[in-house]
Each structure stands twice: as structure tokens, then as C-alpha cells.
Amino acid sequence: MTNRRDGLLTRNSGGQSRGSRIAIAVGIGVLLGCVFAFFFPHGFFTPDLANQGRRIAKASFQVGGSPCESAERVNMLKKELVSVSEKNAELKKEVKELTEKLRFAERGEDQAQKQVLVLGEQHKAGTFGTVKGLRTNPTVVADESVNPRLAKMLEKVAVRKELIVALANANVKDSLEVWFHSIKKVGIPNYLVVALDEETESFCKSKDVPVYKRDPDDGIDDIGRTGTNHAVSGLKFRILREFLQLGYSILLSDVDIVYIRNPFDHIYRDSDVESMSDGHSNLTAYGYDDVFDEPGMGWSRYAHTMRIWVFNSGFFYIRPTIPSIELLDRVAARLAKKNEWDQTVFNEELFFPSHPGYDGLHASKRVMDRYDFMNSKFLFKTVRKDAKMSKLKPVIVHVNYHPDKLPRMKAVFEFYVDGKQDALDPFPDGSDW
Numbered sequence: 193m194t195n196r197r198d199g200l201l202t203r204n205s206g207g208q209s210r211g212s213r214i215a216i217a218v219g220i221g222v223l224l225g226c227v228f229a230f231f232f233p234h235g236f237f238t239p240d241l242a243n244q245g246r247r248i249a250k251a252s253f254q255v256g257g258s259p260c261e262s263a264e265r266v267n268m269l270k271k272e273l274v275s276v277s278e279k280n281a282e283l284k285k286e287v288k289e290l291t292e293k294l295r296f297a298e299r300g301e302d303q304a305q306k307q308v309l310v311l312g313e314q315h316k317a318g319t320f321g322t323v324k325g326l327r328t329n330p331t332v333v334a335d336e337s338v339n340p341r342l343a344k345m346l347e348k349v350a351v352r353k354e355l356i357v358a359l360a361n362a363n364v365k366d367s368l369e370v371w372f373h374s375i376k377k378v379g380i381p382n383y384l385v386v387a388l389d390e391e392t393e394s395f396c397k398s399k400d401v402p403v404y405k406r407d408p409d410d411g412i413d414d415i416g417r418t419g420t421n422h423a424v425s426g427l428k429f430r431i432l433r434e435f436l437q438l439g440y441s442i443l444l445s446d447v448d449i450v451y452i453r454n455p456f457d458h459i460y461r462d463s464d465v466e467s468m469s470d471g472h473s474n475l476t477a478y479g480y481d482d483v484f485d486e487p488g489m490g491w492s493r494y495a496h497t498m499r500i501w502v503f504n505s506g507f508f509y510i511r512p513t514i515p516s517i518e519l520l521d522r523v524a525a526r527l528a529k530k531n532e533w534d535q536t537v538f539n540e541e542l543f544f545p546s547h548p549g550y551d552g553l554h555a556s557k558r559v560m561d562r563y564d565f566m567n568s569k570f571l572f573k574t575v576r577k578d579a580k581m582s583k584l585k586p587v588i589v590h591v592n593y594h595p596d597k598l599p600r601m602k603a604v605f606e607f608y609v610d611g612k613q614d615a616l617d618p619f620p621d622g623s624d625w
């Protein structure tokens with residue numbers, strides 16, 4: 193870790209790429225020196241080539257004797273002079289080309305070399321089928337100075353540098369209660385409520401729930417107290433950033449979620465972002481080829497498209513890496529500028545590739561198992577009606593597809609935790625608006 197950091201910090205004043213650039217520059221210098229020594233044996237700073245020629249001519253006069261011979265020699269020397277001048281021009285062109293090449297190489301090398309500095313050594317590609325790109329990015333160096341009070345709190349609450357984090361204000365108090373009740377029941381110790389108002393803070397304290405409230409003089413806190421859902425969503429990404437800067441992996445959780453087993457036993461930890469899906473089938477959750485048909489095109493009527501149901505921005509595991517933090521920043525910046533749905537922004541930033549005028553984010557991502565991390569559409573439309581599937585216990589159920597959250601959350605808890613077989617029966621598949 194330290195080495196990587198050193199690499200990053202010193203990339204402007206030393207390091208591998210600089211070293212190789214110096215080597216190239218020295219090589220070019222030596223080459224030029226040789227060339228100049230060959231063509232300008234009398235030094236580089238003689239006034240001009242014509243003068244030099246005249247001097248050589250004079251000298252040969254004295255040595256050669258006969259004027260006729262001398263005239264011939266002068267002609268020869270003049271020819272030589274012309275060819276030297278031509279070579280000089282060629283040389284100048286070559287130097288120019290070399291300089292261009294060097295500059296180009298530097299530019300191209302720059303991005304790649306920076307990445308090498310971050311990632312470590314360069315490697316040869318292995319044999320067929322053995323190469324694997326990087327998806328588990330290195331974690332950032334923890335910076336406690338970002339928020340010493342939170343750092344202290346996380347030291348106590350986190351397990352293996354990870355924890356569940358939920359933001360809550362008084363509007364979601366009832367859901368929050370079912371939420372932490374289920375967490376306690378499973379016996380998950382590493383979770384924390386970020387209270388956005390005093391009421392929520394004291395409620396959590398009264399229930400012995402780990403709670404953190406930001407300092408009242410912190411500017412971004414006002415949004416939390418008075419804010420609409422969307423403003424709170426923007427705040428979520430700003431607050432999360434601090435947790436990552438402190439070096440923790442966060443399982444960000446909405447409060448309309450019931451915990452049935454410990455999610456940390458079912459996380460892969462290999463990607464920057466690992467998220468539950470809004471998908472209702474394997475295809476929609478994990479991605480498929482959606483063929484667009486335009487009969488008028490005849491032979492080429494079928495255009496293939498890539499589709500995947502969105503990642504749910506209310507339940508994802510995020511590792512403390514540079515791409516993760518960049519993601520949070522990009523989402524927060526966009527939400528601050530324009531009133532957009534945070535989940536849409538979250539997904540667009542994650543998935544849209546670089547294109548003219550836009551640099552895409554390059555974060556690694558994984559979709560959580562949709563049977564383990566279940567959305568309420570899958571549960572109410574499919575799972576509860578299937579004898580086999582309804583016997584399997586998910587890790588969590590997110591009541592994200594239904595507005596009557598509290599009664600459904602309670603029913604989910606009764607069904608999976610208390611074993612009440614008919615608890616889910618009263619509810620329709622969807623909502624009646």
C-alpha cells in the first residue's frame with residue numbers, strides 16, 4: 193500500500209516513466225553528438241559552412257601547388273559542401289521527427305504509465321485462458337483526519353473494516369424500527385444509523401442502536417433535516433464518501449429492508465460496487481441481448497442491444513477504492529446540479545462508456561445473487577407462489593417495489609423469521625396505485 197502511494201505521490205518528480213524518458217533523451221543526445229562530430233569535425237559553432245569550405249580550399253592550395261589541380265579540388269570541395277548542406281537539412285528534419293516521436297510517446301505513455309504506477313509492475317500476458325483483468329482495485333490509504341470523530345466510532349462498530357450504513361430521518365422512523373429489529377435478530381453487530389435529525393438520533397439511542405449524527409454546523413446537514421427524498425439521496429453519496437476515505441467498505445442500506453441472514457457471509461468483495469438488482473429474472477438481473485427489429489432494413493433488420501435492469505442504489509456494497517469514490521463524487525455532483533433520480537444517475541455513471549466529450553467511469557461491478565438479495569417484486573410475484581422457492585431463505589428482502597412498505601416489511605419478517613406461513617397472503621402482487 194505504502195509503495196503504491198509513494199508511486200502516486202512521486203510520479204511528477206521521479207518514478208519509472210520519468211526514468212525511461214530520461215533514458216530516451218540521453219540516447220537521442222548521444223546519437224546527435226555522434227552525427228555532429230562526424231559532419232562538423234571542426235566544431236559546431238564555425239560561422240557558416242561556406243567559410244569553412246573556403247578555409248579548406250585555401251589549405252589545399254598551399255599543399256597541392258599547381259593552380260589547375262587546385263581549381264579541380266575547389267570544385268570537388270564545393271560539391272562536398274553542397275552535399276554536407278543537404279545532409280545538414282536532412283539531419284534537421286530527422287531531429288524534428290525524433291522530437292515529435294518523443295513527445296508523442298510521452299503523451300501516449302503518460303496514461304498507461306500512471307496506471308502502472310498505481311497498479312504495480314508491468315507483466316507479460318500469460319498463456320491463453322490464463323489472463324485476468326483487474327477487478328479488485330487496491331483500497332485507498334485510510335485518512336482519519338477527514339473525520340476523527342466518525343473514525344473513532346467506526347473503530348468500535350465495524351467488523352473487518354466493514355459495516356452496514358443507513359441514513360434515516362424521522363419520516364422513516366417506523367420502517368427503521370423494523371429494519372434494526374431484524375438486524376438485531378440476525379445478530380449482525382456491525383451496523384450504523386446516520387441520523388439526519390435529533391429525533392432519529394435519540395430514538396436510536398433509546399433503542400441501543402449505534403447511531404452517528406453529523407456536527408450541526410456541517411453545511412450539508414440542512415438538506416437532511418428538511419430535504420425531499422432526492423436531496424437526501426444526494427446527501428447520501430456525500431456522507432458515504434467520508435466512510436470510504438476512512439478506509440471502510442460500506443454496505444449501504446435503505447431502511448425498507450428486512451434482514452434474514454447476515455449479508456457479510458454472502459458478499460464477494462471482488463468489485464468496487466456490488467449491488468442488488470431491480471431485475472425479476474436471471475436475464476433482467478444479469479443482462480441479456482435485446483434484439484431491436486426494424487423490418488424496413490431487410491437483411492439487417494435486427495440490431496442487437498445490451499440490456500440489464502438497474503442496480504438498486506438503495507442496497508449496495510462499496511469498497512474504499514479510487515473508482516468507488518469517483519463514482520460517489522460524480523453522482524453527488526450531478527444531483528447537486530439537476531433534480532434527477534439518484535438511482536438513474538448512479539446507474540448511468542456506472543455503465544455508460546467513454547465517448548466523444550465524455551470520460552466514463554471505470555469501476556468494477558457485480559450483481560448480487562437475486563435469490564439471496566431479493567426485491568419485493570420477485571418475492572410477491574413469483575417466490576411466494578412457488579412451493580420450492582418459498583422454502584429458501586433469502587439474505588435480505590428489499591421492499592422497493594411497493595409503497596405500503598411497513599405492512600409488507602412486517603409480513604416479510606413474520607414469514608421468514610417467525611415462520612408464519614400465510615403472512616404474505618393478504619398482499620396483491622403490485623400496488624393498486
Ligand SMILES: *[C@@H]1O[C@H](CO)[C@@H](O)[C@H](O)[C@H]1NC(C)=O
Pocket residue numbers: 474
Ligand atoms: C438463475 O441463475 C441461477 C444461478 O445464478 C441458477 O441457479 C438458476 O437455475 C437460474 N434460474 C433460471 C430460471 O434459469
